[in-house]
Amino acid sequence: MQVPLLDLQLQYKKLKPKIIAEIETIADSQHFILGPKVESFERAICEYTGANHAIGVTSGTDALLVILMALGIGPGDAVVTTPYTFFATAGGIARVGAKPIFADIDPVTFNISVESLRATLEKHRDENIKAIMPVHLFGLSAAMDDIHELAAEFGVPVIEDAAQALGAVYLSQQGVKHCGAISEFGYYSFFPSKNLGAFGDAGMVVCRDEAMAVKMRALRNHGMENRYFHKMIGGNFRIDALQAAVLQIKLPHLDEWSGARQRNADFYRSEFAKAGLVGKLTMPAEGPSRDVLKFGHIYNQFVIRAPRRDELCAYLAKNQIGHAIYYPVPLHLQECFAYLGYREGDFPESERAARETIALPIFPELTREQQRYVVETIAAFYR
Numbered sequence: 001m002q003v004p005l006l007d008l009q010l011q012y013k014k015l016k017p018k019i020i021a022e023i024e025t026i027a028d029s030q031h032f033i034l035g036p037k038v039e040s041f042e043r044a045i046c047e048y049t050g051a052n053h054a055i056g057v058t059s060g061t062d063a064l065l066v067i068l069m070a071l072g073i074g075p076g077d078a079v080v081t082t083p084y085t086f087f088a089t090a091g092g093i094a095r096v097g098a099k100p101i102f103a104d105i106d107p108v109t110f111n112i113s114v115e116s117l118r119a120t121l122e123k124h125r126d127e128n129i130k131a132i133m134p135v136h137l138f139g140l141s142a143a144m145d146d147i148h149e150l151a152a153e154f155g156v157p158v159i160e161d162a163a164q165a166l167g168a169v170y171l172s173q174q175g176v177k178h179c180g181a182i183s184e185f186g187y188y189s190f191f192p193s194k195n196l197g198a199f200g201d202a203g204m205v206v207c208r209d210e211a212m213a214v215k216m217r218a219l220r221n222h223g224m225e226n227r228y229f230h231k232m233i234g235g236n237f238r239i240d241a242l243q244a245a246v247l248q249i250k251l252p253h254l255d256e257w258s259g260a261r262q263r264n265a266d267f268y269r270s271e272f273a274k275a276g277l278v279g280k281l282t283m284p285a286e287g288p289s290r291d292v293l294k295f296g297h298i299y300n301q302f303v304i305r306a307p308r309r310d311e312l313c314a315y316l317a318k319n320q321i322g323h324a325i326y327y328p329v330p331l332h333l334q335e336c337f338a339y340l341g342y343r344e345g346d347f348p349e350s351e352r353a354a355r356e357t358i359a360l361p362i363f364p365e366l367t368r369e370q371q372r373y374v375v376e377t378i379a380a381f382y383r
């Protein structure tokens with residue numbers, strides 16, 4: 001049997017007639033950049049997440065750039081984040097000329113550790129820290145109440161990297177909130193492998209403040225508010241109408257798809273338990289409330305810790321089971337960040353996660369038969 005890490009064909013087949021019709025409408029209109037399709041999708045994201053403002057952009061990476069530019073973060077400034085994330089999180093900080101400062105992760109959730117964040121903020125008190133950027137990694141919310149307390153104490157805004165977490169919900173002291181829309185700023189990626197994936201690259205900024213939203217709308221379009229009058233320097237970060245239209249067709253299905261991922265995760269847990277692998281493998285952490293299907297981890301990735309991880313990868317490949325390592329090198333040890341002066345051992349939990357974790361297939365259409373095969377194959381490897 002073959003089990004791909006992700007199969008987008010199955011989702012596409014179900015929505016194909018609607019999507020093709022929409023693409024045809026846009027082709028007939030020949031209106032490709034921004035416009036009513038984009039505005040309508042931005043409103044839909046505000047309604048879905050509870051965010052005040054949404055600004056469609058070219059990718060998650062560019063969403064972060066736009067936020068940092070709007071905040072005026074640049075050379076001489078620093079932003080604190082986690083080293084165990086996709087490159088773009090810290091890449092964006094460095095690209096505007098600011099310094100990424102890392103804090104280690106919590107070994108259970110893989111998200112930024114509140115204790116490490118506090119220690120880092122204290123240690124770097126003399127630096128110009130301009131924001132804290134937690135990442136809701138793999139679709140599980142970071143500890144946002146604690147992070148907000150620290151942000152208030154140190155007087156900095158919070159930017160949520162919710163690239164992997166559209167649809168994930170956090171049970172905050174103020175009630176249930178959507179990841180990405182809990183803080184002053186947040187952003188989503190619609191890279192095709194995300195729970196809500198575009199037909200190419202696309203992303204979205206969400207924010208609380210209207211003046212900031214106006215500024216970011218201008219920044220995504222070369223800093224232009226009135227045509228050809230530029231008060232500031234922005235870029236071409238405009239989302240395509242085609243992407244917005246495809247994403248709007250998919251959005252009403254997002255909770256159902258995330259629910260299917262959660263059920264697949266539950267099935268893995270019970271099958272791994274039945275196979276006697278619970279002591280050997282470490283399953284992902286649960287979200288804050290598992291009573292309501294929609295709450296908690298939305299499993300953009302199902303990431304476990306596994307002994308002899310690299311040998312297991314080779315064994316899975318031999319048995320035609322898709323898998324991935326997110327991420328093999330934590331960001332403080334990336335060659336391009338050598339100038340930051342970090343060394344191996346600086347963030348032991350991030351380094352351990354990079355050595356021990358592996359992502360297994362979890363996409364919504366995965367069958368029980370395929371999941372059983374994954375579990376049996378892993379059980380055979382450890383026998």
Ligand SMILES: Cc1ncc(COP(=O)(O)O)c(C=O)c1O
Pocket residue numbers: 059060061062085086088089135161163164188189190191201202203
């Ligand atoms: C955690 C995280 N941050 C940022 C990004 C960047 O998003 P994009 O690929 O849309 O530029 C991604 C996407 O892969 C991500 O997973």
